[in-house]
Amino acid sequence: MGYSDRKLEQISARMRLDLLRYIKLAGAGHTGGDLSCIDILNVLYNDVLNVSPGAIDDADRDRYIQSKGHSVEALYVVLASKGFFPESDLETIGRYRSHYVGHPTRKVNGIEFNTGALGHGLSISAGIALAGKMDKRSYRVFTMLGDGELAEGSNWEAAMFAAHNRLDNLVAILDHNNLQITDKYSRVCNPSPIDEKFKSFGWGVTNVDGHNIKDLRRVLSNVPLSEGLPTLIIADTVKGRGVSFMENVLKWHHGVPDDAQYEAALKELEERLSELSA
């Protein structure tokens, strides 16, 4: 807490470097989606969420549920940076018997739910939000959805339920990068207009640049948008953000850079970090 925007931008740049390093080491990862959501995670964990490694069972802690579980590597990097576990643990991602598998599991400190099968996070989060209302607790529940994930019908079941129950302690953040594994989402099963759909379901909806730290801080710190309504924040993002040859390129949905690509990516990310540190 208390970081400047500039400092958080530096932290994001550092996290991108770490992310690439661990994905390269693991030989696996959903690189594109990790890079699209890491700024959001950075702002959540450094500026918004009331969570800490010393209070992982605190009944009043905020909850973060990552519904788009395939971007777990980004979450690992952020949690490690906050001290939920030693950073060296990340060297075991994907290794035999490691807890650091390719989708979130509760075996990892700081992860609340096992997720990864898509369309689960919003229902779970609505349940947690409802429990908070029942028990008159002050915590909020933040859940990150992918845009391709919206084709799962369970999201819309949960969207109805959350509005019906006036769960204004529930905040869904859409990592709106426009790409899913097959193609642009608009060419797979177009969910547009997402904002109007959620509004018609009874949600408060706003848009934000998902890579603008200042804007993310402002929007994520001012929830709910309307009392009595669950909130959807549509964060416009770029898949592969920060590595020019990965940006908006479908094949980086998952994939590991070869040695030359890795060097090029590191160079670009290091230059960005230097700029921000200057």
Next chain:
Amino acid sequence: MRLTDKPATGKPNLEVYSETLMELAGRDSDILVVTSDSRGSGKLIPFAEKFPGQIVEVGIAEQNLVGISAGLASCGKKVFATSPSCFLTARALEQIKNDVAYSDFPVNLVGISSGVSYGALGSTHHSLHDIAALRAINNIVIVVPADNYETRMAVKAAAASDKPFFLRFGKRPLPHLYGEEGHFEIGRANVITQGNDIAVVACGEAVAPAAGAAQLLYNEGVNVRVISMHTIKPLDRETLIRAASECRGMITVEEHSVYGGLGEACAGVLMEEGISVPFRRVGIPDEYTVTGSQQEIFNHYGISPGGLAGMIRSMLEVTASGGRG
């Protein structure tokens, strides 16, 4: 044991489920019922009237039902997620697997109107796959109570447990199988009638016709060991192995497909133990069920005192002539 000593009829297990929940909810405000437009068929209207703050309605949305329940359970709520078993365990199977079992939160999934309880409503509403589907999921206790006593005890055990549970209830009034002094333990089968001729291992509403068959045969001098295998997972291997070793044959009976249910669970244990015994599975064969009431469907597939008695007699004839079933 003479079954004639027992009261003739009890209530539907569903009613006992609801009554037991009300008893628990009065003492513990963390007890919650979550339903998918099924409070009526779940006999939960009195619960909803008495504990309006402890029932959550999600509408006709089984995936959401289970996800919501997992979220609530993660915050310390003792959730009974109640929905027709056919929908709960098929539509929400992935939520059961991931949100509840894999995430390890103690949600009690309650499949109501299970098996062919919905009788004439047809195969869309029959739940003949639920035990098979959930047996293949790690970290979930599967209990199929046979009568009101087992139901009451199972609900209490589920409420007190920190494990995910699946409880499976039907709709019709059931005879009492136990006296008031019955013993009930999750994972430990109960022997309803003693005997060493043929063992009949049954669960849920199929136990009563099995006991009825034992009664018919008792009068003919045949002693049938009827076992209520109320816990399908973890299965009581010890009681099963003892029965297979001490009896001349074994018949399993269930209101479920013969694929993947109680019968195959029992057969697997016996095979692993190297026990070869004349063995027959009774349940719903690999077909969509005939039309009719639950009782008519039971009768059609031989899940009746007369039908089962006939199977037991023929198994005894085979074993007497030295055959192996």
